[in-house]
Protein backbone atom coordinates (compact mmCIF):
# COMPACT_ATOMS: atom_id res chain seq x y z
CA UNK A 1 0.00 0.00 0.00
CA UNK A 2 2.77 2.43 1.00
CA UNK A 3 4.71 1.48 -2.15
CA UNK A 4 1.69 2.22 -4.34
CA UNK A 5 0.95 5.59 -2.70
CA UNK A 6 4.53 6.81 -2.81
CA UNK A 7 5.78 5.43 -6.09
CA UNK A 8 8.16 8.33 -6.80
CA UNK A 9 9.55 6.64 -9.89
CA UNK A 10 6.18 6.81 -11.60
CA UNK A 11 5.11 10.24 -10.38
CA UNK A 12 8.31 12.23 -10.84
CA UNK A 13 7.99 12.08 -14.63
CA UNK A 14 4.36 13.16 -14.45
CA UNK A 15 5.00 16.17 -12.23
CA UNK A 16 8.46 17.59 -12.95
CA UNK A 17 9.35 20.99 -11.53
CA UNK A 18 11.66 23.18 -13.55
CA UNK A 19 14.16 25.83 -12.56
CA UNK A 20 14.77 28.48 -15.20
CA UNK A 21 18.10 30.32 -15.08
CA UNK A 22 19.35 33.10 -17.37
CA UNK A 23 23.14 32.71 -17.67
CA UNK A 24 23.58 35.90 -19.69
CA UNK A 25 21.08 35.52 -22.52
CA UNK A 26 19.61 38.41 -24.54
CA UNK A 27 16.17 37.45 -23.10
CA UNK A 28 14.96 36.09 -26.44
CA UNK A 29 14.94 32.46 -25.30
CA UNK A 30 13.60 33.42 -21.85
CA UNK A 31 10.56 34.99 -23.45
CA UNK A 32 10.03 31.79 -25.45
CA UNK A 33 10.21 29.73 -22.23
CA UNK A 34 7.55 31.97 -20.69
CA UNK A 35 5.48 31.52 -23.87
CA UNK A 36 5.69 27.74 -23.31
CA UNK A 37 4.08 28.23 -19.90
CA UNK A 38 1.27 30.39 -21.33
CA UNK A 39 -2.14 28.87 -22.20
CA UNK A 40 -1.28 28.81 -25.92
CA UNK A 41 1.52 26.20 -25.60
CA UNK A 42 0.53 24.99 -22.13
CA UNK A 43 3.67 23.17 -20.98
CA UNK A 44 1.81 22.56 -17.72
CA UNK A 45 -0.24 19.87 -19.46
CA UNK A 46 2.81 17.65 -18.90
CA UNK A 47 2.61 18.41 -15.17
CA UNK A 48 5.47 20.92 -15.41
CA UNK A 49 5.62 23.62 -12.76
CA UNK A 50 8.05 26.55 -12.83
CA UNK A 51 9.64 26.86 -9.39
CA UNK A 52 12.15 29.36 -8.08
CA UNK A 53 13.75 26.90 -5.69
CA UNK A 54 16.58 24.64 -6.92
CA UNK A 55 16.02 22.25 -4.01
CA UNK A 56 12.53 21.45 -5.34
CA UNK A 57 13.53 21.16 -9.01
CA UNK A 58 13.99 18.20 -11.33
CA UNK A 59 14.72 19.98 -14.63
CA UNK A 60 17.27 22.80 -14.96
CA UNK A 61 16.38 25.02 -17.95
CA UNK A 62 19.32 27.27 -18.80
CA UNK A 63 19.54 30.08 -21.33
CA UNK A 64 22.52 32.22 -22.28
CA UNK A 65 26.18 31.66 -23.22
CA UNK A 66 27.36 31.77 -19.56
CA UNK A 67 29.01 35.06 -18.74
CA UNK A 68 31.89 35.35 -16.33
CA UNK A 69 29.50 36.88 -13.79
CA UNK A 70 26.92 34.10 -14.03
CA UNK A 71 29.12 30.99 -14.09
CA UNK A 72 29.49 30.61 -10.32
CA UNK A 73 25.73 30.94 -9.80
CA UNK A 74 25.16 28.38 -12.57
CA UNK A 75 27.32 25.77 -10.85
CA UNK A 76 25.90 26.60 -7.42
CA UNK A 77 22.31 26.19 -8.62
CA UNK A 78 23.20 22.93 -10.36
CA UNK A 79 24.73 21.57 -7.17
CA UNK A 80 21.65 22.52 -5.14
CA UNK A 81 19.25 20.56 -7.37
CA UNK A 82 18.83 17.06 -5.88
CA UNK A 83 19.56 13.93 -7.91
CA UNK A 84 18.15 12.73 -10.22
CA UNK A 85 18.16 15.91 -12.30
CA UNK A 86 18.18 16.87 -15.95
CA UNK A 87 19.83 19.86 -17.61
CA UNK A 88 18.25 21.34 -20.74
CA UNK A 89 20.33 23.93 -22.64
CA UNK A 90 17.88 26.27 -24.38
CA UNK A 91 19.13 28.27 -27.38
CA UNK A 92 22.19 28.26 -29.60
CA UNK A 93 24.20 30.52 -27.32
CA UNK A 94 23.65 28.14 -24.38
CA UNK A 95 24.75 25.17 -26.49
CA UNK A 96 27.84 26.70 -28.13
CA UNK A 97 28.08 30.41 -27.34
CA UNK A 98 26.08 31.21 -30.49
CA UNK A 99 26.31 34.84 -31.57
CA UNK A 100 28.35 35.61 -28.43
CA UNK A 101 30.99 32.92 -29.13
CA UNK A 102 34.53 34.15 -28.70
CA UNK A 103 33.59 37.34 -26.87
CA UNK A 104 35.85 38.44 -24.02
CA UNK A 105 33.23 38.00 -21.30
CA UNK A 106 31.48 34.70 -22.12
CA UNK A 107 32.29 30.99 -21.70
CA UNK A 108 30.93 29.66 -25.04
CA UNK A 109 28.20 27.37 -23.70
CA UNK A 110 27.27 25.68 -20.45
CA UNK A 111 28.82 22.24 -20.90
CA UNK A 112 32.21 23.59 -19.91
CA UNK A 113 30.76 23.88 -16.38
CA UNK A 114 27.86 21.46 -15.93
CA UNK A 115 26.79 18.28 -17.77
CA UNK A 116 23.97 18.79 -20.29
CA UNK A 117 21.34 16.14 -21.06
CA UNK A 118 19.38 17.86 -23.84
CA UNK A 119 20.46 20.59 -26.28
CA UNK A 120 17.71 22.76 -27.80
CA UNK A 121 19.05 24.73 -30.81
CA UNK A 122 17.67 27.94 -32.28
CA UNK A 123 18.14 31.66 -31.90
CA UNK A 124 15.69 32.10 -30.39
CA UNK A 125 14.65 28.51 -29.63
CA UNK A 126 11.01 28.11 -30.60
CA UNK A 127 8.40 27.10 -27.99
CA UNK A 128 7.78 23.86 -29.92
CA UNK A 129 11.47 22.91 -29.71
CA UNK A 130 11.67 23.88 -26.04
CA UNK A 131 8.66 21.66 -25.26
CA UNK A 132 10.26 18.82 -27.25
CA UNK A 133 13.46 19.33 -25.27
CA UNK A 134 11.67 19.23 -21.92
CA UNK A 135 9.73 16.09 -22.90
CA UNK A 136 12.99 14.47 -24.03
CA UNK A 137 14.49 15.54 -20.70
CA UNK A 138 11.66 13.76 -18.87
CA UNK A 139 12.65 10.50 -20.58
CA UNK A 140 16.22 11.03 -19.39
CA UNK A 141 14.88 11.83 -15.90
CA UNK A 142 12.93 8.57 -15.84
CA UNK A 143 16.03 6.59 -16.77
CA UNK A 144 18.12 8.33 -14.11
CA UNK A 145 15.35 7.80 -11.52
CA UNK A 146 15.35 4.05 -12.22
CA UNK A 147 19.13 3.91 -11.88
CA UNK A 148 19.08 5.79 -8.58
CA UNK A 149 15.99 4.46 -6.85
CA UNK A 150 16.25 0.73 -7.52
CA UNK A 151 19.83 -0.12 -6.60
CA UNK A 152 18.84 -2.90 -4.17
CA UNK A 153 16.34 -5.73 -3.99
CA UNK A 154 15.30 -8.11 -1.24
CA UNK A 155 17.00 -11.45 -1.58
CA UNK A 156 15.71 -13.17 1.57
CA UNK A 157 12.78 -12.88 3.96
CA UNK A 158 13.30 -11.43 7.44
CA UNK A 159 13.94 -13.97 10.17
CA UNK A 160 12.48 -13.94 13.68
CA UNK A 161 14.52 -14.73 16.75
CA UNK A 162 12.80 -14.66 20.14
CA UNK A 163 10.02 -12.51 18.67
CA UNK A 164 12.49 -9.96 17.23
CA UNK A 165 12.55 -9.47 13.47
CA UNK A 166 16.07 -9.64 12.07
CA UNK A 167 16.35 -7.65 8.83
CA UNK A 168 20.11 -7.79 8.42
CA UNK A 169 21.61 -9.09 5.15
CA UNK A 170 18.20 -9.12 3.44
CA UNK A 171 19.12 -7.03 0.40
CA UNK A 172 21.63 -7.18 -2.40
CA UNK A 173 22.51 -4.89 -5.28
CA UNK A 174 20.68 -5.39 -8.54
CA UNK A 175 23.09 -6.78 -11.08
CA UNK A 176 25.25 -8.50 -8.47
CA UNK A 177 23.67 -11.88 -9.13
Ligand code: SF4
Pocket residue numbers: 025026027028029030063064065090091092093094098099122123124125
Ligand atom coordinates in the same frame (compact mmCIF):
# COMPACT_ATOMS: atom_id res chain seq x y z
S1 SF4 B 1 20.06 31.85 -28.53
FE1 SF4 B 1 19.69 33.86 -29.52
S2 SF4 B 1 17.68 34.53 -28.75
FE2 SF4 B 1 18.39 32.88 -27.40
S3 SF4 B 1 19.37 33.96 -25.72
FE3 SF4 B 1 20.98 33.42 -27.23
S4 SF4 B 1 21.14 35.23 -28.53
FE4 SF4 B 1 19.22 35.43 -27.41
